[in-house]
Structure formats: C-alpha cells, structure tokens
Amino acid sequence: MTSDLTQEAYDVYLDLAQEVTAHENDVVETVPDFFDIGSVHECLQFPLNLWESGRKPMRTVPALVAYEPLLDGDEADTVAQILVGLDVFVMMLDEFIDTARTDRRFRTQLAVNVAFSSLLSFATIPESAKETVVDALTAYLVEASRIPAVEREVARALTNTTSSEQAMDLIRFAYGFRARDIAVFGSLPALVSDVDKEVADRIESDLQTYRAHCLLYDDIRDIEQDRRNGIETPVMWLLDRHRDPEVVAARIASVYRSFEYSDADYTDVLREMEPTSDDPIDELTSAMPSQSE
Helix, strand or coil: CHHHHHHHHHHHHHHHHHHHHHHHHHHCCCCCCCCCCCCCCHHHHHHHHHHHHHHCCCHHHHHHHHHHCCCCCHHHHHHHHHHHHHHHHHHHHHHHHHCCCCCCCHHHHHHHHHHHHHHHEEEEEEEEEEEHHHHHHHHHHHHHHHHHHHHHHHHHHHHHCCCCCHHHHHHHHHHHHHHHHHEEEEHHHHCCCCCHHHHHHHHHHHHHHHHHHHHHHHHHHHHHHHHHHHHHHHHHHHHHHCCCHHHHHHHHHHHHCCCCCCCCHHHHHHHHCCCCCHHHHHHHEEEEEEEEC
C-alpha cells in the first residue's frame, strides 16, 4: 500500500511538471538558442529527485496512509493534490534554510518550486472549504516559521544547562515542536471531507509521533552534514556532551519512546515506514567529534 501511495504522491507533482512542459512548448516568445536559461519543468524535477534519493521526507504519504480508508475517490484526489503542493512548498523552505548554497541557479530552482507548488495546493482547495483551509494553513505556516528560531533557542539553552533532566526535557520539547511541521497534513484532509474532528485529531497526533521518530533518525544520519552546514541538533549536543555512543543511543531511545502512537490500525504501517538504523551505536561512533574539537 505504501509504495502505491508514494507513487500517487510522486505522480501528482510529475503531472504538474508535464503540464508546465506543455505550456512552455506553447510559448510564442522565444530566446536565442545560445542562451543557457534551462527550463521551468526541469526545475520542477528537483523535489522529485529529493524524494527519490531520500534526502527529504514526504509528509503527504503518511497522511494518505491514515486517511485513505476514510475518503471517497474525489476527496482522495483533492487531498493528494493539496498535500503534495504543500509538501513541496515546505520542502523548498527547508532546503533554503538548511543549505549553504547561494548560487543564483539554485535559488531560482527553489523559487520556481515555491511558486508552482503554491499554485497546485491553493488552486485545488474546494471553494466551499477555502476559508477554513486557508485559516488552517495560515496558522500552520506561522507555527512552522518559528521552528528555526525554536531550534536556535534550544541549542542555546542546552549549551547553558548543567542539569541532565532539564536537558532531556529540552530535547523532548525540541523534537515535539519540530514534529509540528507535519501537523496540518493530519488536520487538513478532514476540512475537505466528512471525517470528524476527533478522528482528525488522533491522526494529527499519530503523524507527529511518526515525524518525531523520523527526525531523531535523520539527526543521527546527518551529523556530519549538519556540522558542515553549521546546524546544531540535540543529537549533536548529546554526542558532544557525553562522548559515549552507548550513552547517547540510550538517551535517544528514551526520547523516541516519549512519542507514542494510538492503537489505530494505520499506525502499524507508520511504524513500518519509519527509517531505521542497523547499528545506531556504530553510526554515532563514526560521527564522534575528535578530541581536538
């Protein structure tokens, strides 16, 4: 089921790229052949490549896993298009924040995807639900925009704390707050369908658990890359503080267990979707800072 939903989400954006190709082919105004300006539809391949490589998460797919049995065909199509557009939009903002690249072509690529993903998402919202959905998206974007500042403040607070208990509370808070970047993917489908609020709230909570678990894994996997980009994560702080991979792995496991799923059937699939590490202690050992650092 997961592979089918992944392909469905992928195809939504691929269809957009193909539609843009048709528009480009119809453009009357041309430029000289020797101008190396690339094409708009090639820019739209960028998020697809990020998804395929696993470098960026697909927030849409876990939401579709939870909602698929609850939506009819038309509702499912509408939800997929809204969420995929929003997914790419958030991914491009993440890429802008997380990367050190500043070249003009790269920034143009991000801007093109922000523009077209926004169009895909907002143009698909049913008129009857537009006001409610826009309100939900506005609240989500306000909260998501605060995540980088919260991450910085957590890093500062961890540097200053001398209490192990306070540090663990800060780390649990950090992953819980960062996991809010998937929240609207759990609530929005209910706004364009007949799914009741109680069910939507449960799905939103389960998606945040899923996202928190994934973020923990991502921060283990990306330690060296984050160091190069000057990004401070709680996992890096644990590693720098304890310098013992086994202790760090135990702390991470404790944080992981603090985010729990409901007993809904779809959570079995979400657990299967979570990234895993064959040997997290070995990964942490490889990423240990040298004694000179």
